[in-house]
Amino acid sequence: MIKNPFYTSEHFQGKYESYEIGSLELEEGETLRGCKLAYRTFGHLNAAKDNAILVTTWFSGTGKIMEDVYVGPEHALDPNKYFIVIVDQIGCGTSSSPQNTPAPQSMAKFPKIRIGDDVRAQHKLLTEKFGITQLALVTGGSMGAQQTYEWVVRYPDMVKRAAPIASTARISRHQIIFTETLQEALMSDPAWKDGWYEDGMHVRRGMDRMAKIVALQGWSQEFYQEERFRTILGMSSLTDFMNSFMKAYFEPMDPNALLYEVWKWQRADISRNTGGNLETALKSIKAKTFVLAISHDMFFPPHECEADQKLIPDSQFRLIESKEGHFALNGFEPKYMEQVDACLRELLSM
Amino acid sequence: MIKNPFYTSEHFQGKYESYEIGSLELEEGETLRGCKLAYRTFGHLNAAKDNAILVTTWFSGTGKIMEDVYVGPEHALDPNKYFIVIVDQIGCGTSSSPQNTPAPQSMAKFPKIRIGDDVRAQHKLLTEKFGITQLALVTGGSMGAQQTYEWVVRYPDMVKRAAPIASTARISRHQIIFTETLQEALMSDPAWKDGWYEDGMHVRRGMDRMAKIVALQGWSQEFYQEERFRTILGMSSLTDFMNSFMKAYFEPMDPNALLYEVWKWQRADISRNTGGNLETALKSIKAKTFVLAISHDMFFPPHECEADQKLIPDSQFRLIESKEGHFALNGFEPKYMEQVDACLRELLSM
Numbered sequence: 039m040i041k042n043p044f045y046t047s048e049h050f051q052g053k054y055e056s057y058e059i060g061s062l063e064l065e066e067g068e069t070l071r072g073c074k075l076a077y078r079t080f081g082h083l084n085a086a087k088d089n090a091i092l093v094t095t096w097f098s099g100t101g102k103i104m105e106d107v108y109v110g111p112e113h114a115l116d117p118n119k120y121f122i123v124i125v126d127q128i129g130c131g132t133s134s135s136p137q138n139t140p141a142p143q144s145m146a147k148f149p150k151i152r153i154g155d156d157v158r159a160q161h162k163l164l165t166e167k168f169g170i171t172q173l174a175l176v177t178g179g180s181m182g183a184q185q186t187y188e189w190v191v192r193y194p195d196m197v198k199r200a201a202p203i204a205s206t207a208r209i210s211r212h213q214i215i216f217t218e219t220l221q222e223a224l225m226s227d228p229a230w231k232d233g234w235y236e237d238g239m240h241v242r243r244g245m246d247r248m249a250k251i252v253a254l255q256g257w258s259q260e261f262y263q264e265e266r267f268r269t270i271l272g273m274s275s276l277t278d279f280m281n282s283f284m285k286a287y288f289e290p291m292d293p294n295a296l297l298y299e300v301w302k303w304q305r306a307d308i309s310r311n312t313g314g315n316l317e318t319a320l321k322s323i324k325a326k327t328f329v330l331a332i333s334h335d336m337f338f339p340p341h342e343c344e345a346d347q348k349l350i351p352d353s354q355f356r357l358i359e360s361k362e363g364h365f366a367l368n369g370f371e372p373k374y375m376e377q378v379d380a381c382l383r384e385l386l387s388m
Numbered sequence: 389m390i391k392n393p394f395y396t397s398e399h400f401q402g403k404y405e406s407y408e409i410g411s412l413e414l415e416e417g418e419t420l421r422g423c424k425l426a427y428r429t430f431g432h433l434n435a436a437k438d439n440a441i442l443v444t445t446w447f448s449g450t451g452k453i454m455e456d457v458y459v460g461p462e463h464a465l466d467p468n469k470y471f472i473v474i475v476d477q478i479g480c481g482t483s484s485s486p487q488n489t490p491a492p493q494s495m496a497k498f499p500k501i502r503i504g505d506d507v508r509a510q511h512k513l514l515t516e517k518f519g520i521t522q523l524a525l526v527t528g529g530s531m532g533a534q535q536t537y538e539w540v541v542r543y544p545d546m547v548k549r550a551a552p553i554a555s556t557a558r559i560s561r562h563q564i565i566f567t568e569t570l571q572e573a574l575m576s577d578p579a580w581k582d583g584w585y586e587d588g589m590h591v592r593r594g595m596d597r598m599a600k601i602v603a604l605q606g607w608s609q610e611f612y613q614e615e616r617f618r619t620i621l622g623m624s625s626l627t628d629f630m631n632s633f634m635k636a637y638f639e640p641m642d643p644n645a646l647l648y649e650v651w652k653w654q655r656a657d658i659s660r661n662t663g664g665n666l667e668t669a670l671k672s673i674k675a676k677t678f679v680l681a682i683s684h685d686m687f688f689p690p691h692e693c694e695a696d697q698k699l700i701p702d703s704q705f706r707l708i709e710s711k712e713g714h715f716a717l718n719g720f721e722p723k724y725m726e727q728v729d730a731c732l733r734e735l736l737s738m
Binding site: 259 | 560561562564565566568569572573576577578593594597600601603604605609612613615626630686689692
C-alpha cells in the first residue's frame with residue numbers, strides 16, 4: 039500500500055463515503071477481498087424508491103468531477119428531484135485500488151477488474167445499502183458509459199432509462215491499440231518496477247509520456263489548431279498546456295491505478311454477456327436509451343456510437359457539438375453541459 | 389557508422405545512384421560535410437530540358453516505394469514522357485544519414501536537418517548534375533509534400549506545377565504532439581543510449597513502441613473497425629498486423645535515421661521563408677498546384693489541407709477517397725493510385 043493524499047477527501051476528492059461489499063469474485067477468476075466502493079449521494083430517495091439515478095465514472099476520474107460538473111439544481115441531475123448516487127469505479131484510487139488495498143492484493147498483485155465486476159459491485163451497493171430495485175436513469179461518460187451499457191444488458195429490468203455518453207458498447211480495435219500505447223508508455227519506465235515502485239512520483243517519466251499520448255487523441259485536432267488550450271483552458275502555449283495541464287493532471291495519480299483502469303477500458307464489451315454477439319446484446323436492452331456522442335471525439339467517433347444506437351430497440355442518437363473532443367466530458371465549456379442537460383431532461387421526462 | 393544492409397541496393401532498396409553535393413550549410417547552423425543524395429532516374433531529359441519531374445520521399449521511405457508505386461508507363465509519372473528524378477531525403481538512411489556518415493558527424497553527432505536543407509540540396513543536384521532549370525512537376529506525399537511546398541515557395545520560378553499529397557504547408561500543433569510521442573517512445577529505450585547504440589536491432593523495444601503509435605494515427609479508425617488489415621494487407625488478426633506488418637516494417641531501419649526524420653517532420657513550415665507569415669508564403673506560390681488530401685487521413689485531415697489550398701493563387705483541391713487513411717500513400721489499393729494518377733494527369737495536361 040502507498041499513502042497517496044490525492045485520493046483522500048481532505049486533499050482533493052471532496053466528501054465521499056465508502057461501502058464494503060465484502061468479497062467480490064471477479065470475472066477473471068480471482069476474488070477481491072474486502073472490496074470497497076467509494077460513493078457519494080445527493081438528494082433523497084423517495085418513498086416509492088423510484089427516483090434513483092446512478093452515475094458512473096471514467097478513466098482517471100472519480101465522483102468529484104461528476105459531482106462538480108453534472109450534478110446540481112441547475113442540471114438535469116437535480117438533487118431536488120432525484121436521489122443521485124455516484125459510484126467510483128474499482129481501481130480508480132478511491133474505491134478498492136492497487137495502492138489502497140492491503141497485501142496480499144496490494145500494488146502489482148491487485149487482481150484484474152472488468153467492467154462487469156464494477157457493475158455487479160454497484161448493484162450490490164444499490165440493493166443492499168439503499169434497497170433500490172429500480173433506477174430512473176444510469177448515465178456516465180467514457181468508461182462510465184461502458185458501465186452504463188453493461189448495466190442495461192446485465193440488469194435489463196432494473197434500469198428504466200440509460201444515457202451512455204461518448205463510448206461504444208464494445209471497445210473498438212483502434213481503441214485497443216490506443217490503450218496499449220498508454221500502457222507501454224508507462225510500463226517502459228524502469229522506475230515502474232513491474233508495479234512495485236515506492237512512490238508514484240518516481241514513475242513520472244512514464245506518466246508524462248502517457249499523458250502526452252492521452253492528449254493526442256483525447257482532444258480534437260481543431261482543439262490544437264485553434265489553440266483552444268489558450269481560450270478554453272487559459273494555457274499560454276502548447277508546452278504550457280502539456281506541462282501544466284496534461285502532465286499536471288496525471289501527476290498526483292497512482293500509476294498502477296491508471297494501468298488497471300486502462301486494462302479494464304481496453305476490454306469493455308457488452309457482448310461478453312451474449313456469447314460474443316454484439317447485436318444480440320444491444321437488442322436485449324429494455325431501457326429507454328439516449329446514446330450521446332461528441333462531435334469531435336477521436337476516442338469514440340460519433341458514427342461508431344450511432345452504429346450501436348441503431349440496434350437498441352427504444353433508443354435515440356444525440357450528437358453533442360464540441361471541439362474539445364472526448365475531453366468535452368469535463369465540462370470546460372458551458373455549451374457542452376447545456377446540450378447534455380437538454381438531452382437528459384428530455385430522456386427523464388419520457 | 390553502422391553497417392545496415394537495409395539501406396543498400398543489393399538487399400532492399402533497388403538500384404540507386406549517389407551524388408556528392410559537398411558541404412551543405414544547414415539552417416540550424418552546422419555544416420554537413422560530404423553531403424550525399426541518393427537518387428534514381430527514369431526516362432530521358434529532352435533537349436529543351438522541360439520534361440523533368442522531381443519526386444520527393446516521406447518519413448521512413450526512400451525512392452524505392454515511390455518507384456514501385458508511383459512511376460511507370462501505366463502511371464501519370466510515365467518515363468516514356470518525362471524525366472523523373474526521385475531524391476531520397478537527407479537522414480533517411482540512403483542519402484547522408486546518421487548511420488552512414490563518418491565521424492565526427494556520425495550517429496548522435498549527425499547535424500539536425502530541416503526541410504529547407506533538403507530542398508536546397510535537391511536544387512543543387514538538379515541544376516549541377518542535370519542542368520535542369522525548370523521542373524514540369526514536383527510531387528511527393530507526406531514529408532515529400534512538405535518538401536514540395538518548400539520547393540514552390542523557395543524556387544517559385546523553377547517549378548511549373550506542384551502536387552503536394554497528404555500534408556499541410558506548416559506542421560499542425562496536433563502533429564507536433566504526435567511526433568513528440570514517437571520520439572519519446574524510441575528515446576525512452578535505454579538501449580538507444582542517446583543515439584550511440586552498436587546495432588539498431590538492440591533498440592527494438594523502443595522501435596516497437598514507436599511503430600504502435602505510428603499505427604494509431606497512420607491508418608484510419610475505419611481501417612481497424614472494418615479489419616482492413618485482413619482484406620487489404622492479408623494479416624490474420626490485430627496482433628498479427630501489429631507484429632508482422634507495423635513492427636516488421638520499422639525493424640530493419642536505423643533508429644537514429646527515424647529520429648532525425650521525425651525531428652525534421654515536426655518542424656516543417658514554409659512560413660520560415662516569409663517571416664512566419666503562412667498566408668504570404670502560400671500566396672507567393674506561382675506553380676499551378678493541385679493539393680491532394682486523403683479522405684480518412686488522421687495525420688493531415690483534408691480540411692487542414694484545403695485551408696492551405698484556398699490561399700494558393702493557381703490551385704485546386706482534390707480529395708482522394710481511401711479508408712487506409714494516411715498510409716493509403718503506399719498504394720495498397722489500386723483505387724488509390726487510379727485517383728492520384730487521374731489528378732496528376734490532369735495537372736500535367738494544364
